[in-house]
Structures are given as structure tokens and as C-alpha cells.
Amino acid sequence: MRILAAFLACLTAAPVLAQDADWRPSHCISLVENVPGMRVIPASLADPLAEYTVQIGYIAHSMFVIRDTEEHTIVTDYAGYLGDAGFFPEVATMNKGHTSHWTAQPDPRIPHVLPGWTADGSPADHYLQLGNLLVRSVSTDIRGYGGAEANGNSIFVFETEGLCIGHMGHLHHEPTDAQYAALGRLDVVMVPVDGGMTLDLPTMIGVVKRLRSSVVLPMHWFSGRSLEIFLAGVADEFAVDRREESFMQVSLNTLPPRPTVVVLQPRLIRYDD
Template sequence: MRLRWFGHACFMITSSSSGVKILTDPFDETVGYAVPSVKADIVTVSHDHFDHNNVKCVEGDPVVVKTPGKHEVKGIRIHGVATYHDAEAGRKRGRNVVFVADVDGLQVCHLGDLGHTLDPVKVGEIGHVDVLMVPVGGNFTIDAEAATKVVDALKPAVVIPMHYKTPALAFPIDPVDKFLADKDNIVRTNSVSLELSAQDIPEERTVYVLSYE
């Protein structure tokens, strides 16, 4: 499986076995990063805000997945879990959907704009997670402290922080360093992409910091 980060909460997840491409939470031109111009088979949208739902930037005729529940597209099983974009049961920013995709034998979880920590019920609904993409910038999502609690609850082997302040991003959120401050096993890849397989998943939890273009 190959993961490529375009910035913010947008990743391309490509299956090594089938070649199926999943794009997560595409953003529009106001965010600050270069808008991805890519083909995808599946697009997941965690919530309908402009920095996560720019489906029109995707070439081809992708299947858009944006609801909780079980989905299967081109052999990829995805399940969505209903959560909130804030810590007030959605009263401030509405709903959010966490998606977990089974890709090449790995359970890949994208938290979208999760705005709260997870109780045992939600942890159970999400299930086993190998690879976790977690927002860490705060303000509009969970912050570094809450993100750490979510990571500890879900127990992934691979953690990929997202939705944090960079020189390209216009939003008033925290940089990734706050999240990394108390973490061990940090790998700064100096690359926009990461190759992973079920055979070489790290035994100890590892945080991978990706670059963007």
C-alpha cells in the first residue's frame, strides 16, 4: 500500500495488490496547498466543509463515500463511524465521519475532522487499526493532547499526523511539533509518500511525518 499526502487531511491511498485508489477529504484552492489534480476510484468525505469536500477536483468518475455504515467499492471494504466535528455533540460544527478501509490486509483509519476524544463504544465501532491518520492542530479539531488520547485508545502501529499548521496553510491551528513533543519513534520521511505492507508493519508504534508539495 502506498500513502501520499497532499496536505491538510487529503491523502491518496493506493492498493499495491489491486491498484484501487482512495482519495480522502480533498480541499479547495483557498486552503493554501496545491489542489490535487488526480484520478481516484473512491473519494471519502468526512464532512461537507470546503477544506474536505472538493470532489470536483478529482478526475474520472469516482464513487463518493460520505456516510456512516458499511460500504464496498471495487473490492475495498470501508466502514464509516459517526462522530462529531466538535466536543459539543455537533452543536458548533456538525457531524464528522471516521472511515476505516481494508487495504492490502491493513486497516487504515482516517479520522477526518474529529473534534472529541473517543469513548469505548466508538473505539469498538472503529475496531482494529493498523494505520491512523489523525488531526493534531486543534482549534477546529482535536489538539495535540486529545490526539494523543485518541491514538492511545485506538492503538495503531503507524500514526500519520495531519491537519496541522505549515507554511502553506492559512488556518490558525498548531504545528505538528506540539503533538510530537512527547512521542518516541518519530520518522521524518522528507517525502510526500510512504510505502507500507502487512509484512513490515512496525512492532513498536511509529509516527511518520510526511512532507507536502
């Protein structure tokens, strides 16, 4: 707890990334229609990307690495260890559900470390523009040791290559109507499916069906049991695509005509990625 307190104190001195304007551009909120078709391709982290394509890799737990054609790289729920010490992302987002979702000692080479909470309990309000990449956050509550903790988690949204990609973090309750509206359209969404430490599976299944994202990436599963329950619960509305690979590529023009759960296999980043 002392480490967390010290880290929070450092955050209060960090520059605020959110803009002061009442309205901030987001094509994920203003656009609501999906484009059919999808192609999922295993690929190396270092391979060139086709135009308007995003690469997503499942690292471990709730950590994904996202890369776009401008070579912006993001790691979600960054816990400090990615595998190869030679790789560091441009952006690292974190949530404080457990130490497996954040670190008090992020790699100093990471230019932008975005915690999903604040020291004073106010909503985290990130709005970071890097070239064609926009990273923004939508705060939700979290369960704490003394009960519910307001604004303890953030759902991060990454807008790039025309895609809207959401990461639910350590979600503990269904988003409110206002939070759903703030998220906007999510073409790809990463959702925790452990069924206990985060949101219970029936409610999470309801969230996924309401979002109706074109691609759903399950995460935060500790055994095949909770994953299988989740897959069975969405099978009436979603196709299921089980992959042997940890990486996929997707573009706006190749999203599936039917919403699809893509099961990626977690793998730490290796030197040859």
C-alpha cells in the same frame, strides 16, 4: 451554505452504499494482533507495488491518496483539487468541517464519492466493497455554528492487503467506547494535530495512545509548533520517523515492532507521479 444545502439534497437521492445486514464482515474488527517490522519507501504513484503492499501519499491538509495492488485508489477528505487534473481516484471520502475537507463539485469521473455526513443528520454508514478493498465509516459528532452537531464527521476505515487504515477526518471529540469498538484494529491511522480547529492536542495524544496503531501519520497541521507539541507528547510510547518524502509504502509483514509516527511532507500530485 446554499452550496452545502444543494449538495446535501443531491446526497439524499444517491444510492445507499451500506448493506442492510445486521453484521458485516471486517477483518479489522475481528483481528487484534499486529505483525512486527516495517519498511518505509518513497515511491512514485505510478510504480508497481510489491505483493500485499499499500502506498500512502500525503497530498495536502487532510488529503491522502491510498493505492493497493489491485490499483484501487482513494483520496481522503477530498476538497476537489489534487494538483494534476489528469488524476482522479476511484473513491473519494469527504467531511464537512470546512470546505478544505469536501467539495460540492466532485470530479464527475470519480465513481464513488462518500460524504461523511447525511442530509437528515443520521449517521453516515458506508460499506463499500471493491475487489479486495473495503471502505467503511464510523460516525462522530462535530462542532457546528450552533453547537455540537450529531454525526457530522466520519472516521473512514480502509481495509486492503490485510491492513486496516483509518482516517480520523475533522475529529472534534474522543471516540466513545462503542466507536472505538466499531473502528477495530487500525494498523495505520491519519490524525489531525492542529490542536484547536479539531481535537485539542492532549486529548488527541490520548486517542493515539489508546489506538496504539503501528504507523501514525500526522495531518491538518498549519505550523511546525502544533506538530512538535504532538510529537513530544507521544515520544514516550512512539518512535518518530521524519521523512523528506510525501509517499510511503507499507505492508502487514513490515509494520514496526514499536509504534511509529511517520511525518510525511505534503505535496500535490504531479504529472510524473
